[in-house]
Amino acid sequence: MKSIKRILGASAILATAAMPAFAADYPKRPVTLVVPYGTGGSTDIASRSLTNVLGKHSSHPIMVVNRVGAAGVTGSVSVANARDDGHTVLAARVGSHTINPAMKRTLPYTLDDFRFVGVFELNAVVCATGANSGIDTIEQLMDKIKADPGSVSYVSTGVGTLLQLASIMIMDAYGIENPLAVTHLPMRGGGEAATAVFAGNATFVCTNSSDLASFVANKQLKPLLTTTKERLPAFDAPTVAELGHPELEVLVGWTGIAGPANLPDEAAVQWGEWLKIATSDQGFVDHLTRMGSEVVYMDPDESKQFIQHQYEVFKELVTRLDLSVE
Amino acid sequence: MTMMDNAAAALSLVAQWGSLLALLVGVAVGVVAGAIPGMSATMAVALALPFTFALEPIYGILLLLGVYKGGIFGGSIPAILIKTPGTAASSATVLDGYPLAEQGKSGQALQMALYASCIADLISNLALILFAAWLASFALKFGPPEFFTLILFSLSIIAGVSGGSLVKGLIAGAFGLLLATVGLDLVYGTDRFIFGHPDMMGGLNFIAVLIGLFALPEIIAFAMNGKDEREGGVRALGDHKLPFSEVRRCMKTIIRGGVIGSVLGAIPGIGAAPSAFLSYSEARRTSPNKENFGKGELEGVAAAEAGNNGVCGATLIPLLALGIPGDVITAIIIGAFMVHGLQPGPMMFATNGDMIYALFMGLILSSIFLFFIGGASIRLFRFIADIPKSVLLPGVLVLCVYGVYAVNNSVFDILVMFAMGWVGYLMMRLHIPAAPFLIAFILGPLLEDNFRQAMLMGQGDFAILFRSPITWVFWALTVFTLTVLIRNGLRDRKAQQGRLAVANKD
Numbered sequence: 106m107k108s109i110k111r112i113l114g115a116s117a118i119l120a121t122a123a124m125p126a127f128a129a130d131y132p133k134r135p136v137t138l139v140v141p142y143g144t145g146g147s148t149d150i151a152s153r154s155l156t157n158v159l160g161k162h163s164s165h166p167i168m169v170v171n172r173v174g175a176a177g178v179t180g181s182v183s184v185a186n187a188r189d190d191g192h193t194v195l196a197a198r199v200g201s202h203t204i205n206p207a208m209k210r211t212l213p214y215t216l217d218d219f220r221f222v223g224v225f226e227l228n229a230v231v232c233a234t235g236a237n238s239g240i241d242t243i244e245q246l247m248d249k250i251k252a253d254p255g256s257v258s259y260v261s262t263g264v265g266t267l268l269q270l271a272s273i274m275i276m277d278a279y280g281i282e283n284p285l286a287v288t289h290l291p292m293r294g295g296g297e298a299a300t301a302v303f304a305g306n307a308t309f310v311c312t313n314s315s316d317l318a319s320f321v322a323n324k325q326l327k328p329l330l331t332t333t334k335e336r337l338p339a340f341d342a343p344t345v346a347e348l349g350h351p352e353l354e355v356l357v358g359w360t361g362i363a364g365p366a367n368l369p370d371e372a373a374v375q376w377g378e379w380l381k382i383a384t385s386d387q388g389f390v391d392h393l394t395r396m397g398s399e400v401v402y403m404d405p406d407e408s409k410q411f412i413q414h415q416y417e418v419f420k421e422l423v424t425r426l427d428l429s430v431e
Numbered sequence: 432m433t434m435m436d437n438a439a440a441a442l443s444l445v446a447q448w449g450s451l452l453a454l455l456v457g458v459a460v461g462v463v464a465g466a467i468p469g470m471s472a473t474m475a476v477a478l479a480l481p482f483t484f485a486l487e488p489i490y491g492i493l494l495l496l497g498v499y500k501g502g503i504f505g506g507s508i509p510a511i512l513i514k515t516p517g518t519a520a521s522s523a524t525v526l527d528g529y530p531l532a533e534q535g536k537s538g539q540a541l542q543m544a545l546y547a548s549c550i551a552d553l554i555s556n557l558a559l560i561l562f563a564a565w566l567a568s569f570a571l572k573f574g575p576p577e578f579f580t581l582i583l584f585s586l587s588i589i590a591g592v593s594g595g596s597l598v599k600g601l602i603a604g605a606f607g608l609l610l611a612t613v614g615l616d617l618v619y620g621t622d623r624f625i626f627g628h629p630d631m632m633g634g635l636n637f638i639a640v641l642i643g644l645f646a647l648p649e650i651i652a653f654a655m656n657g658k659d660e661r662e663g664g665v666r667a668l669g670d671h672k673l674p675f676s677e678v679r680r681c682m683k684t685i686i687r688g689g690v691i692g693s694v695l696g697a698i699p700g701i702g703a704a705p706s707a708f709l710s711y712s713e714a715r716r717t718s719p720n721k722e723n724f725g726k727g728e729l730e731g732v733a734a735a736e737a738g739n740n741g742v743c744g745a746t747l748i749p750l751l752a753l754g755i756p757g758d759v760i761t762a763i764i765i766g767a768f769m770v771h772g773l774q775p776g777p778m779m780f781a782t783n784g785d786m787i788y789a790l791f792m793g794l795i796l797s798s799i800f801l802f803f804i805g806g807a808s809i810r811l812f813r814f815i816a817d818i819p820k821s822v823l824l825p826g827v828l829v830l831c832v833y834g835v836y837a838v839n840n841s842v843f844d845i846l847v848m849f850a851m852g853w854v855g856y857l858m859m860r861l862h863i864p865a866a867p868f869l870i871a872f873i874l875g876p877l878l879e880d881n882f883r884q885a886m887l888m889g890q891g892d893f894a895i896l897f898r899s900p901i902t903w904v905f906w907a908l909t910v911f912t913l914t915v916l917i918r919n920g921l922r923d924r925k926a927q928q929g930r931l932a933v934a935n936k937d
Contacts (some may be wrong), residue, residue, distance in 0.1 A: 295698050
């Protein structure tokens with residue numbers, strides 16, 4: 106009898122020792138991870154892969170909830186205004202957290218409404234043109250724009266998106282005096298936008314490498330530049346540094362986790378640990394890499410600095426070219 | 432590898448218990464998910480995606496395709512039984528499906544929906560297998576100007592579903608177009624009609640509008656009247672067996688719906704709703720039972736469901752032939768391909784030919800599975816029609832609230848649904864038809880976006896709207912439809928005046 110008690114006692118101690126993460130104060134109940142973009146998009150897939158991995162490490166489930174609308178604004182607002190007990194967090198994205206704040210004057214939130222706990226995914230920008238467009242290099246494209254801006258068009262997924270800002274920033278870097286004279290053709294989705302360039306309805310597109318990977322692999326689009334430091338294996342195109350414009354390396358898509366401004370410390374610390382676990386999980390890294398992303402781990406300070414820097418660069422461009430919208 | 436080698440390799444991929452099981456589970460999950468209001472086929476496919484990462488590629492992709500097909504059919508079940516369309520596309524099924532359920536013919540309506548879905552699905556799959564390359568190159572010719580003329584022509588459907596008064600139909604249509612403008616402007620990014628409310632920046636959620644407009648007025652009217660019109664409050668079960676002669680009668684409509692769906696489905700970015708509406712209006716235009724459409728006509732259900740499901744196989748055309756996602760669902764499926772290291776596109780026929788042929792076989796098989804699983808689900812769900820309204824409607828209300836919330840996890844959407852419920856109730860009392868409103872609301876954003884994109888492309892020159900033979904065809908069709916409408920309208924009025932004159936003489 107005594108021995109049974111002893112075994113039970115010992116196993117209880119073992120059990121507690123084996124699950125230090127579960128003994129923490131956070132989470133107390135299921136956590137909601139708000140994805141401000143639609144199901145099946147790159148943010149959604151990255152977030153779902155993340156929660157798949159974290160399911161094994163959290164005492165409560167982490168649920169992905171899509172709150173779609175207005176280029177990420179609807180979902181972001183809902184987290185900024187959520188109860189700040191750490192059980193509602195956001196999958197923040199380049200569009201919702203650096204471009205929109207830089208461009209939209211009536212945006213119902215600012216960067217200060219969020220506390221960033223980490224960035225876990227990067228996705229460089231690639232510019233591409235139709236395979237039969239007769240344009241082979243970025244210089245040729247820029248010469249064509251200089252000769253007749255109205256004859257060239259680029260696609261985006263709407264005002265205040267990475268696609269629009271990246272195109273303008275690259276044209277600006279190449280000395281195009283008025284990038285706004287070039288026709289901007291907003292479409293409803295990334296696939297639609299790239300298809301428009303393939304079908305010849307627009308001249309070029311600059312967007313996340315993952316959105317173009319399939320088109321480039323099928324030789325439907327021709328990549329002209331990438332904003333990565335090294336050349337990307339799947340894209341046979343020079344990097345911006347090779348082209349003499351290293352300042353364009355700031356053009357990179359990212360996904361991170363953010364909570365409301367008053368996110369409690371224990372939640373921030375726990376999420377930091379979770380991101381560390383996920384970004385070193387081989388399955389997670391493999392999934393995201395195959396989708397065309399780069400898995401990174403940035404701690405809260407690095408993330409904040411990274412995001413703030415990108416925001417300031419974009420803000421300067423927006424102010425100088427008067428790109429802001431109501 | 433030759434085609435025969437590929438086919439043989441493909442057969443060995445599909446003819447495994449794992450493949451069959453994946454397809455079977457997929458279709459079953461899809462039908463159930465589609466039948467839950469607020470759960471769309473898109474959501475079901477997105478939720479199933481993570482489960483496929485760990486599976487063999489062929490199992491995973493067959494599972495997703497099964498969910499997709501099942502989900503599209505499943506949407507017709509609540510549309511017919513409780514007037515709650517889960518997607519824009521199944522709202523065309525409501526128009527005749529719900530009146531049939533009211534007449535106690537829900538069993539027949541559901542079976543017709545199933546037959547039409549399976550047959551149109553098969554046509555669509557055949558189009559994919561036989562004409563993929565040809566349809567894909569045709570689809571690429573659709574730029575914004577072509578889209579605009581197609582949607583403009585589709586709006587002429589409003590005349591067909593206006594019921595007695597064309598003026599009331601146009602009022603409803605204009606109102607729908609107006610509400611569709613709420614949200615962020617696509618080209619300038621400025622706010623439109625949001626009244627400073629961040630929740631409205633994304634526009635009005637169309638599932639909330641759909642459910643509010645269709646399901647809620649019934650509930651409000653019932654609550655106002657307080658009692659069931661029918662004695663005992665139980666809808667007669669009626670003859671639930673669909674005579675095969677009915678299917679034969681509608682066969683032409685079903686095939687036409689399947690063909691419309693296959694062509695429109697191949698064009699990236701259109702979606703199933705315009706196809707369902709076009710198929711419905713074509714069926715109505717040519718049917719001898721024209722007058723009965725909208726009042727409970729089996730052919731109407733057949734047309735809507737055929738147009739709706741005819742899109743399924745064809746959306747894979749741009750995916751397999753070009754590597755382009757045609758809609759959100761195929762975008763998710765492309766993701767599944769890429770996670771397994773497969774690159775959809777023209778090269779896939781050479782590099783993974785066995786996979787493509789295995790997909791073809793799986794698609795054909797899924798139509799057959801859908802037939803049996805759909806049939807079984809009808810037998811289960813049909814009993815919903817037997818529940819007395821006083822018990823059923825509160826349950827429907829709860830489902831509506833839950834379903835609308837589930838789409839975007841937003842309480843604001845529930846408010847939109849209730850507001851639209853009262854609008855719908857008022858429209859019902861004033862005999863303003865809901866269908867034109869809905870069609871305009873769904874097609875409105877497509878019309879506007881494509882018009883403005885075309886104008887940007889043409890730098891403000893209207894000539895771009897006539898740039899290709901496709902645009903000419905749709906302009907001609909639009910003019911033709913309007914001419915016939917006006918002529919018929921004048922003739923009816925003359926006939927009426929004639930009758931009045933005769934009556935006065937007497």
